[in-house]
Amino acid sequence: MIKQKACAGTMESSDIFVEIEPAAAGAGIDLSINSVVFTQFGDAIEAVIRETLEQLEVKDAKVTVNDRGAVDCTIRARVETAVCRGKGEE
Amino acid sequence: MRRSMLFLPGNSPNILLNANFLGSDSIILDLEDAVAPTEKDSARILVRNAITSLKYTKEVIVRINPVDSPYWEKDLQQIIPVKPDMIMPTKVGTAEDVKIIADYITELEAGCGMEAGSVKLIPLIETALGVENAFHIASASPRVAAIFLGGEDYTADMRCKRTKEGTEIFYARSRMVACARAAGVDVYDTPWTDVEDYDGLVEDAKFAKSLDLQENLQFPQDIFRLLTKFSARRWKKCSMRKTFSSALKRQRQKAKALYLSAER
Numbered sequence: 029m030i031k032q033k034a035c036a037g038t039m040e041s042s043d044i045f046v047e048i049e050p051a052a053a054g055a056g057i058d059l060s061i062n063s064v065v066f067t068q069f070g071d072a073i074e075a076v077i078r079e080t081l082e083q084l085e086v087k088d089a090k091v092t093v094n095d096r097g098a099v100d101c102t103i104r105a106r107v108e109t110a111v112c113r114g115k116g117e118e
Numbered sequence: 119m120r121r122s123m124l125f126l127p128g129n130s131p132n133i134l135l136n137a138n139f140l141g142s143d144s145i146i147l148d149l150e151d152a153v154a155p156t157e158k159d160s161a162r163i164l165v166r167n168a169i170t171s172l173k174y175t176k177e178v179i180v181r182i183n184p185v186d187s188p189y190w191e192k193d194l195q196q197i198i199p200v201k202p203d204m205i206m207p208t209k210v211g212t213a214e215d216v217k218i219i220a221d222y223i224t225e226l227e228a229g230c231g232m233e234a235g236s237v238k239l240i241p242l243i244e245t246a247l248g249v250e251n252a253f254h255i256a257s258a259s260p261r262v263a264a265i266f267l268g269g270e271d272y273t274a275d276m277r278c279k280r281t282k283e284g285t286e287i288f289y290a291r292s293r294m295v296a297c298a299r300a301a302g303v304d305v306y307d308t309p310w311t312d313v314e315d316y317d318g319l320v321e322d323a324k325f326a327k328s329l330d331l332q333e334n335l336q337f338p339q340d341i342f343r344l345l346t347k348f349s350a351r352r353w354k355k356c357s358m359r360k361t362f363s364s365a366l367k368r369q370r371q372k373a374k375a376l377y378l379s380a381e382r
Contacts, residue, residue, distance in 0.1 A: 036160055042132035101171035102131040105164040112159060 030089045034113035037098075037106035044098035046110040049090040056088060057081055063095035076100050080107040089114070120144050120177065125309060127152035128180075129161035134168040137176070144177040149193050150184075150208050158189050162196040169200045178202045179240060184209035185218055194219075198226040198237060204263065209271070210241035211248045216258035223261070235261060240306070244268030245275045249290045256301035267294050267331075269308030282318050284325070295330050307331040 030050045037045040051058060061073055073095055080103070081089070091107075098106070124142035126133050128149045137145045147168070153161040169178055180202045183189035186209070194205070207219050216239065227234055239261040243252055249272065256265050269287045273280040280286065291307065298305035307326040310319045 040130070040132065042135055043130075098131060099135065099171075101167035102164065105167040106160070109160045109163050112163075 030086060030111070030114040031116050032114055034110050036109035036113060037102075039094060039096060041096050042098055042102065043096050044103050044106050045094040045096075046106045047092045048086075048110045048114045050114070051088040051090050053088055057086070058090045060090075060092045061095065062093065064097055065095070072100075073103060076103045077107055080104045081111070084108060084111045086111055120304075120306070123179065123306065125152070125181070127161075128165045129153050129157050131164065131168075134164065135172065137168075138172065138174055142176065144179055144203075145174065146179045146181050146206060147202075148181045149189070149197075150181050158183070159192070162193050166196045166200050169197075169202060177204070179204040179206050181206040181208060181242070185215050190219070191222065194222055194226055198223055198232075199230045201232065202237060204238045204240050206240045206242050206266065208242045208268075209245060209248070210243055210255055211245050212251050213254040213258035216241055216255055216262060220259040220261050237261070238263040240264045240266050242266045242268050243294065244271035246272070248272075249293055252294050252297035253300055256297055256303045262301075262303055264304035264306060265294060265298050266306040267291060267308045270311065272308075282312070282315070282322070284322065291326070291329055291331055299330075305331060 030048055033047070033049045035045065035047045037043050039045050057078060059074060059077060061070060061077075063070060063073055066073075073093070077091065077093065081091070084107075091110075093103075095103070120143050122142040123144040123146055124137075124140055125146045125148050126137055126140075128134070128147050129152070134147070137147075147165045149158065149161050149165060165180060168174075169180075180193070180197050182193040182197070182205055185207065190207070197205070205219070205223065207215065210216060220239065223237055223239075224234055227236060239259065240263060241248075241255050243249055243255060243265055244267070248255065249267075252265060256262055267287070267290055269284070269290070270280055272290055273286050276286065278286045284291075287308065294305050310322055312318055
């Protein structure tokens, strides 16, 4: 469960900046994506983010990402870091 | 064969992405000095994912934080399960430091169903105490495959100025070679840190080779120049030179600024 607002990543090329905020129980995932390659990879980015959140058992959260052309392993890493920070695990 | 080992900052996706194509024999993914204290968590997760997903064909070494820091156990918890070839512990001063790390890796390997002893160690010796204990460090565990001199921190610990000539690290270099040979492990020289001084690198490498030390490189452009024999003219035109120089400088400036900030 996300307890606090948290962020991870940078705005540098090949990275992604992820912000996560708590949401009410049952609210689901409110995901907003801004990407330099949204037209080409928007759906793929969304799928990776949602899959990572599911693996980390995050059901309710507001997630905002600003993507600078990150590959999947970077997206997963930054989402995981933001979630850990949001859960207060670091 | 480790002719060249390249340090890469662990929290820079663009550099990790290109690690396979920078010409070195080994890559050292850095969780220590190149990562600001506030980003240690972020870097270890990114490095873990990079090792898993990017299928590096180079020898993968991960430089972890020192045993007297609050980070080294978490570094190993994330990194050991993805089976790096080697771990580079930092600021190793005694054999006990190596044993603590080796025992913890054994525990993690067992938890992951990995073969015991599969991950090797290359302790970074960068203090006066470490240099004096180099033989004991090199003999502390069967995991130790090599020892590695860190000249910058060593000279700081010795309270002397680091020079390009390297007179101040002559004793440390010589002692490291003798200790490594006595313990039957490999030994590697301190990285060359002046990104713009290629001639200095060549001279330093020649001297290190005369002591039977393996020279190490900290910057991608040095590898291009040494191993692919770029001409000076062609090198100046190489766009990657500018890209990597500026990226690494930015990263270092940022890390340094954050370190200063944390110290205050």
